[in-house]
Amino acid sequence: MKKFIVILMLAVLGYYLGTTFYSLGFGDARFEHGVKDYYLENTVSQLNVANTITSIIVSFRGFDTLGEVTVLFLAATALGGILYKKRHHIGDRSVLFPASSIVRSGSKLLFPAVILLGVYVFIHGHLSPGGGFQGGTIVATGFLLMLLAYQDFTVSHHILSFVESFAGIFFVAIGLLGFINGGTFLQNFMPVGTLNDLFSGGVIPIIYILVGFKVAAELTGLIYTVLNEKD
Amino acid sequence: MKHELFEILQFGIYSASILLILIGLYAALTKRSLIKIVIGLSIIDAGIHLLLVAIGYINMGTAPIFSPGYEDAAATMVDPVPQALVLTAIVIGFAVTAVALSLVIRLYRHHHTLEIDEIKNLKW
Amino acid sequence: MIYLILVFFLLLLMLGAAVYAIVQKDLLYAVIATGVISLVLTALFYMLQAPDVALTEAAIGVALTTIIFIITIRNTVRHEDDYNKKDDLKSAIE
Amino acid sequence: MVGTPVLLIAIPLLAAFLIPLLGMLWKELVRIIPGIVLAYMMILSASLLYYVLENGPIIEVLGGWSPPMGINLVFSPLTGFLTTIMTFLGFIVWLYSYRFKRNVDFEPAKKYFIFLMMLVAGAVGIVLTGDIFNQFVFIEIVGISAYALTAFYTGRNSAEASFKYLLMGSLSASALLIAIAIVYSQLGTLNMAEIASKVHLMDPTFKVIAMIFFIVGIGIEAEMFPLNGWAPDAYTEAPGPIGAAFAGILVKAGIYAMVRMIFTLFDVPGAVDFLLAIGLVTLIIAETAAVKQDRLKRMLAYSSIGQMGLVMVAFGIGTLEGVYAALFLMLNHAIIKPLLFLSGSYLVFNSKDKYINEVNGLGKYLPITSVLFSLGAFAIVGLPPFAGFWSKLSILMAAANEGMLLIIALILMVSVVEIVYYFRVVNRIYFFEKSKDVIPHRPRFNALLSMIVLGVIILVIGFYPDSVTGIIHKASEDLMNTEQYINNVLSVGKSLTK
Numbered sequence: 007m008k009k010f011i012v013i014l015m016l017a018v019l020g021y022y023l024g025t026t027f028y029s030l031g032f033g034d035a036r037f038e039h040g041v042k043d044y045y046l047e048n049t050v051s052q053l054n055v056a057n058t059i060t061s062i063i064v065s066f067r068g069f070d071t072l073g074e075v076t077v078l079f080l081a082a083t084a085l086g087g088i089l090y091k092k093r094h095h096i097g098d099r100s101v102l103f104p105a106s107s108i109v110r111s112g113s114k115l116l117f118p119a120v121i122l123l124g125v126y127v128f129i130h131g132h133l134s135p136g137g138g139f140q141g142g143t144i145v146a147t148g149f150l151l152m153l154l155a156y157q158d159f160t161v162s163h164h165i166l167s168f169v170e171s172f173a174g175i176f177f178v179a180i181g182l183l184g185f186i187n188g189g190t191f192l193q194n195f196m197p198v199g200t201l202n203d204l205f206s207g208g209v210i211p212i213i214y215i216l217v218g219f220k221v222a223a224e225l226t227g228l229i230y231t232v233l234n235e236k237d
Numbered sequence: 238m239k240h241e242l243f244e245i246l247q248f249g250i251y252s253a254s255i256l257l258i259l260i261g262l263y264a265a266l267t268k269r270s271l272i273k274i275v276i277g278l279s280i281i282d283a284g285i286h287l288l289l290v291a292i293g294y295i296n297m298g299t300a301p302i303f304s305p306g307y308e309d310a311a312a313t314m315v316d317p318v319p320q321a322l323v324l325t326a327i328v329i330g331f332a333v334t335a336v337a338l339s340l341v342i343r344l345y346r347h348h349h350t351l352e353i354d355e356i357k358n359l360k361w
Numbered sequence: 362m363i364y365l366i367l368v369f370f371l372l373l374l375m376l377g378a379a380v381y382a383i384v385q386k387d388l389l390y391a392v393i394a395t396g397v398i399s400l401v402l403t404a405l406f407y408m409l410q411a412p413d414v415a416l417t418e419a420a421i422g423v424a425l426t427t428i429i430f431i432i433t434i435r436n437t438v439r440h441e442d443d444y445n446k447k448d449d450l451k452s453a454i455e
Numbered sequence: 456m457v458g459t460p461v462l463l464i465a466i467p468l469l470a471a472f473l474i475p476l477l478g479m480l481w482k483e484l485v486r487i488i489p490g491i492v493l494a495y496m497m498i499l500s501a502s503l504l505y506y507v508l509e510n511g512p513i514i515e516v517l518g519g520w521s522p523p524m525g526i527n528l529v530f531s532p533l534t535g536f537l538t539t540i541m542t543f544l545g546f547i548v549w550l551y552s553y554r555f556k557r558n559v560d561f562e563p564a565k566k567y568f569i570f571l572m573m574l575v576a577g578a579v580g581i582v583l584t585g586d587i588f589n590q591f592v593f594i595e596i597v598g599i600s601a602y603a604l605t606a607f608y609t610g611r612n613s614a615e616a617s618f619k620y621l622l623m624g625s626l627s628a629s630a631l632l633i634a635i636a637i638v639y640s641q642l643g644t645l646n647m648a649e650i651a652s653k654v655h656l657m658d659p660t661f662k663v664i665a666m667i668f669f670i671v672g673i674g675i676e677a678e679m680f681p682l683n684g685w686a687p688d689a690y691t692e693a694p695g696p697i698g699a700a701f702a703g704i705l706v707k708a709g710i711y712a713m714v715r716m717i718f719t720l721f722d723v724p725g726a727v728d729f730l731l732a733i734g735l736v737t738l739i740i741a742e743t744a745a746v747k748q749d750r751l752k753r754m755l756a757y758s759s760i761g762q763m764g765l766v767m768v769a770f771g772i773g774t775l776e777g778v779y780a781a782l783f784l785m786l787n788h789a790i791i792k793p794l795l796f797l798s799g800s801y802l803v804f805n806s807k808d809k810y811i812n813e814v815n816g817l818g819k820y821l822p823i824t825s826v827l828f829s830l831g832a833f834a835i836v837g838l839p840p841f842a843g844f845w846s847k848l849s850i851l852m853a854a855a856n857e858g859m860l861l862i863i864a865l866i867l868m869v870s871v872v873e874i875v876y877y878f879r880v881v882n883r884i885y886f887f888e889k890s891k892d893v894i895p896h897r898p899r900f901n902a903l904l905s906m907i908v909l910g911v912i913i914l915v916i917g918f919y920p921d922s923v924t925g926i927i928h929k930a931s932e933d934l935m936n937t938e939q940y941i942n943n944v945l946s947v948g949k950s951l952t953k
Contacts, residue, residue, distance in 0.1 A: 012266045016259045023255045023633070026664050027288070030640055032247035034296060040643020042318050044524050046311040050303055058301040058314070059413045062321040068518045069526045073580070073592035074325050076468055077599060080573055081332035084603035087566040088339045088614070127416070135302060135412035139328055143420035150428060167475045174472030178465055184519070191461040193519035202305055225425060228335060232342075232432045242365055250405075253372040257379055257398075258629070264383045265622065270441045272388050272433065276395055278625050279426060280379055283398055285632045286418070290411050292640045300410045315410040319639065322588055323414050326632060329595050331421045333625050336602055338433040340621065343606065343614040345437040 054198040055132045055207035063137070064210045064217075068192040071213075072181065074139075075220055079174065082224045085231050105155045113155035120148035128218030132207045138214040142221025149226045153233055166227040173220035180209060180216075243296060250291045257284030271341045271351045275334060282330035286323045293319030368408060375401040386441045388434050396427040458499050460515045460530040460583055463538065467492055467576035471569050478565050485561075486553055489568045493549050493575060497542040500579075504535035508929055514585075514947040522944050523649045528583045529944060532929040536782070537582045537711055540789045544703040545575035551797050551905040552696040567607060567694075570600040574700060578708040585647045585944060587638065587720075590712060591631050594676060597705060598624045604700075605693045616688035623675050623685045631672035637665040648944035651719050651937055666721050670729075673716065677709030678760050679767070680737040687744075690756030691809075695800025698752060699793035702759040707785060710763060714770050714781075719937045731771025735865060737764030742872045750809050751799050754876060755792070758835070761869070762788045768862065769850050776853035778931040783846040786923060787916070791835045791843060794909040797902070798828040802884070804896035811880055816889030824898055825884045827906045832877040834913045837870060842916035 030036070045062055055061040063071050105113075128141025152159045184193030196208035205211070257280055264277030293316035299307065301317040345351060375398055382394035399422030406415035470492045477484045507513060512531030516522065530538075549571060573596060580593035602624065606617035635645070641657045642650055654662065675682040690698045717726045738761050745757035766788070769781030801824045802817055803809040818825045834841035837848075847870065854862045889895075898906070916923055933939075 009267050012263060016263055019262070020255055020259050022664060023258070024252065026637060026661060027251045027255065028248070030292070030637070030661070032243075032251065032291065032294065036640055037643030040316075040318075041524055041645070042316045042643065045317060046301065046314055048524075050308065050311075056303045057413070058303070058317040059320050059324065062317055063324060065518055066520055066525055067321065067586075067589075069584075070321075070325055070589055070592055072465075072468065073589065073596060074328055076471070076573065077329050077332050077592065077595050079471065080570070080596065080599045080603070081335050083566050083569055084336050084599060085339045087563055087570075087603055088336070088343050088606050088617075090563055090609075134304075135300070136416050137413065139324065140413070140416040140420050143417075143425060147420070147424045147428075150424075164479070171472045171476045175469060178469045178472065181465060190516050190519050191459075191465065192517055201303065201308065229425075229428065229432075232335075232339065232429060242362070246365055246368060249369055249372050250409075253376060256376055260376075260379045260383060262626075265626070268383070270388070271618070272430070272437070273383070273391065273441065274622065276382055276391055276430070278622070279395060280382065280398065281626075281629050283402055283422070285629055285636075286414070287402060287405060289632065289636050290406055290409050290414055292636050293411075294409045298410055300412050302412070318645070319636070320411045320414050322635070322639075323411075324417050325588075325592065327414070327417050327421055329592070329628070330625075331426060332599065333595070333621065333628070334426060335429055336599060337618065337621050337625075338429055340602070340606060340614050340618045341433055342436050343609075344618065347611050347614065351438055 050201060052198070053194065053207050053210065054201045055210055056202050057132050057135065057137070059135075060132045060137050060214060061207070061210060064132075064213050065192075065194055068181070068213070071138075071217065072177065072192070075174065075177065075217060078221060078224050079170070082170075082228045082231075085228055089231055104157060109155050113151045117148055117152050120151065121145055124148060124218075124222065128215055129211070130204075131214040131218070132211050133202060133204070138217025139221055141218040143225060145218070145222035146225035146229065149222075150229050153230065161226055161230055163227065163230070166223045166230070169223040170220055170227065173216045173223065177213060177216045177220070180213060184209075250287070254284045254287040254291060257281075257287065260284075269352050271344065272338075275337045275341065278337065279330065279334050282326070282334075286327060286330075289319045289323045289326065293317070364408075368405070371401050371404055371408075375405075388439055388441060389431065392427055392430040392434065395430065396423050399423040399426065460503060460513060460528045461517060463496055463500060463542070463583065464576050464580050466495060467572050471573055471576075474565060474569055478561070482561055485565045485568055489572045490546070490549050490553065492572060493542065493546040496575070496579070497539070497546050500535065500538045500542050503530055504532070504539050504926070507532055507535050508926065512933070512943055514944055516947060522585065522947055523644055523646045526589050527585045527646070527944060527947070529585045529940070530583060531933045531940070531943070532926065533782075533931075533933040534582050534711075536926055536930040537707060537785075538579050540786060541575060541578050541582070541704045541707060544700065544789060544793060545571070547793065547905045547909060548696045548700045548703075548797075551699070551902050552694070553901050554899045563607065566603070570604050571697075571700065573597075573600045574604065575704060578704045581708040582711050586645050587635055587647060587650070588645050591628070591635065594631070594673075594708075594712070595628060597676075597708065598628070601689070601701065601705060604697045605689045607694055607697070608692070610692070612688070613692040616685070616692035620685040620689045623682065627672045627675035627682075629672075630668045634665045634668035634672060637661055637668070641665075646944070647715070647720060648941045652941045652945065654721055662721055662723060666716075666723055666726060669716050669721075670713070670726075673709060673712045674733075676705070677713045677767075678706055678737070678763050679733050680740055680764070683737070683741075683760055686760055687753055687756045690759070691750065691752045695752075696797060698755070698800070699796035702755075702792040702796060703789045706759070706763055707789060710766055710770075710785065713767075714934065717770075718934055719940055727771055727773040729771075730767050731773075731862075734764045734767025734769075734771050735862070737761070738768060738869055739764075739865070742869050746872060746876045748876075749811055751803050751811050751814065751880070752796075752809050754811065754880075755795055755799055758795075758873065758876075759788075759792050761873075762792065762835070765850070765866070765869070768866070769853065772853050772857055772859065772862075774853060774857060775931055775935055776849065776856055778934055779927055780846060780849035780853045782927045782930050782934075783849050783924070786927065787834070787842045787846045790909055790912050790916070791831050794827060794831040794906060794913070795835065797906050797909070798824045798831065801896060801898045801902065802828060805894050811883065813890070813893050814880060815883050815887035815893075816885075817893075817895055818885040820889065820895035821897065823903060824906065827910045828884065829881045830910050830913060832881050834917065836874050836877055840917050842913045842920075844917065845920045 124145030127136035131137030199206035261280030298315035577596035741761035748754040
């Protein structure tokens with residue numbers, strides 16, 4: 007009976023969603039002068055950043071990213087809080103059986119390459135697709151690979167929380183620095199170099215590298231907490 | 238012929254994302270196992286992200302990146318704003334899923350079962 | 362034309378993976394199906410000219426979400442309507 | 456002027472990132488820093504509100520990009536009024552729970568204070584921001600810290616209550632995202648002021664459907680009737696002071712988001728009557744459910760939902776007096792309900808299931824707490840000398856001007872129901888014998904101080920209401936005329952573009 011009501015409700019919801027989005031049109035410009043035209047013009051002229059999405063995320067809507075980084079910080083802290091166990095009986099790693107030799111040798115080889123890729127992605131955030139979030143996640147998967155392959159590979163919680171806190175503090179500090187010459191919070195106060203070279207876009211690459219460090223440290227800590235959960 | 242093909246593409250992507258949302262909602266509301274409910278939630282998220290990006294697509298558009306050869310291709314670029322929103326939404330969806338799964342582990346620690354009916358000792 | 366066929370194939374694959382993820386009783390396969398959905402979504406984002414989002418979906422949707430689900434299954438129960446402790450995963454392997 | 460509105464959100468974030476570090480140096484710092492930060496936020500928002508009441512709203516531009524392009528914060532009489540209430544309440548809850556977490560060892564206590572500070576900062580963010588997607592991000596911040604706080608105790612039910620809350624919260628987030636997708640695809644902008652000015656260009660069917668998704672999304676946060684299944688469980692399972700924080704801060708932000716969306720963003724005519732209808736349904740269902748409860752905290756939770764229903768009814772009347780009455784009721788509810796939660800949690804401190812009959816005869820053992828609890832009970836019911844009387848009177852007058860006799864009858868009937876279940880508890884405190892196995896727990900000094908401060912404010916508003924009515928009149932005018940809101944925000948845009 008309950009399933010029938012749910013299916014009925016879903017049919018109604020699907021009908022309304024369908025009619026709305028089909029009549030909404032696909033692939034044609036629906037509004038004449040929206041916000042995107044301003045963004046597309048000004049990423050090159052005022053910020054000299056090649057990747058428009060990075061300039062939107064860090065400079066035009068930088069406050070969103072600050073909230074975004076806080077959401078990840080809160081999720082990592084919440085995970086630590088919810089799965090909290092007394093210090094003395096932290097479970098050993100809940101990996102069922104030791105990794106086979108292929109995984110062990112392979113991951114020793116792959117680990118530096120994955121970290122290098124992650125760092126490359128978040129350093130070139132403002133030139134090529136990618137950025138702080140993507141690069142940080144790739145670095146976290148690198149650490150995950152080592153955590154799964156080697157039982158004795160441990161990541162010290164102190165270093166992780168140091169990196170995480172320092173990256174967060176510098177991000178807010180750069181935001182506050184925006185006030186110095188009469189500007190506003192998160193304003194781009196650095197000179198904006200030339201388009202398509204590494205040091206273009208003023209504050210934007212610095213903020214995105216900090217976000218990359220923070221996301222990498224947070225997700226590694228998050229996975230480490232969940233992984234050491236064997237009760 | 239080109240425009241007619243494009244209509245089918247539009248129909249396909251919109252209906253796929255709406256179907257994903259409906260499948261996810263069905264799982265979240267009717268399935269009994271907690272992990273299945275969280276899977277349903279992440280499927281709803283996937284559907285919505287596809288919907289948001291499909292909103293910003295412009296016919297024959299290019300990616301909104303001014304790489305060396307495309308400095309002045311601003312006119313034919315796809316709308317970058319929904320992509321920026323989806324990037325934030327994906328990370329938020331992941332954070333909520335991680336918190337949900339930690340709660341599932343905590344519930345399992347107490348009740349040693351993942352069936353939502355056995356855990357229902359909070360009444361309306 | 363080829364482009365259209367490819368997109369339709371990917372859409373059908375994604376919807377099939379979604380239904381499989383819901384119906385499958387063994388949670389491990391259901392979670393892998395969720396990973397497949399994210400994988401296909403990455404390809405679709407790439408076709409919709411959204412490279413940043415494709416990279417994020419690949420990094421977070423496929424890699425980390427699947428891993429966190431599998432670790433949770435590792436700590437709780439493998440089959441959907443199963444009550445006993447989680448040693449059935451070891452028995453299933455031997 | 457001590458600073459700009461953005462510091463209200465930037466400083467708590469900075470402190471939240473600092474606490475794990477400083478916690479390693481000296482354990483006590485983890486308890487002191489949130490207090491300093493919340494006190495600073497309270498003083499800053501009070502001084503900004505004083506400034507704004509004199510010379511018009513402050514529009515804070517972020518990232519150097521003028522409003523329609525960048526994100527902006529709007530510190531107007533309405534948002535300033537709500538921000539000051541929330542930061543004040545955050546400080547009171549911190550003061551109450553400063554020693555409260557002594558028995559819990561260091562790690563969870565650190566997280567408790569971080570989540571409390573982020574709950575307040577997120578709610579302030581929801582109220583101040585002028586951008587719908589930014590509001591969505593802040594709703595998520597408040598959401599995650601609320602899930603973590605609900606699951607704080609390692610008891611049997613807290614994880615389940617938190618999971619149910621998370622399930623509803625993520626469905627609301629999905630509904631909000633769909634609504635944002637529809638609005639953005641039609642108007643090309645995410646800024647509230649520009650949406651309000653361009654909304655007439657939108658096709659009416661899209662407008663109604665976007666509004667429905669918005670109402671479903673924000674309704675879960677603002678505890679509307681069909682969507683507040685999570686609220687009673689979350690209030691009861693959360694620690695005592697957090698129940699007060701939920702009732703005082705989280706629900707206010709939800710109601711503000713709902714009202715801003717209905718009054719300013721969309722001008723769909725039927726929305727205000729819908730708000731009236733939903734508010735009435737929420738009021739009646741919650742109050743009747745509250746009578747049946749035998750646990751103190753669940754009863755307070757239902758009463759809080761009922762009060763929010765009454766606020767929605769007041770907003771639903773739609774006139775200036777209606778909005779004035781609603782804001783006055785929000786202020787009173789934000790002061791009285793936390794007092795009831797805080798004193799109530801001391802009355803049933805040592806009992807596992809917190810039954811009401813464990814409160815018998817505590818009048819002799821916890822004199823001050825029970826006096827404060829009964830003061831709160833008299834105030835919320837609306838007896839003359841206390842604060843609640845004025846707000847209920849203003850609602851009845853607003854309804855009378857509109858000739859809604861049915862609503863007046865319903866509100867009076869519900870007040871009678873409230874009197875029944877509150878006085879039932881008060882007379883148990885004083886006129887029943889204490890049973891042997893109940894061990895009263897004397898509140899510590901800081902908890903007592905925070906409760907007394909709330910009690911004094913109730914008396915001050917009760918005897919001298921026009922200390923606050925001036926602010927509320929300005930705030931209600933600020934909400935009613937949307938053109939002024941649009942001109943303020945977009946004019947800053949014109950002047951700033953270089």
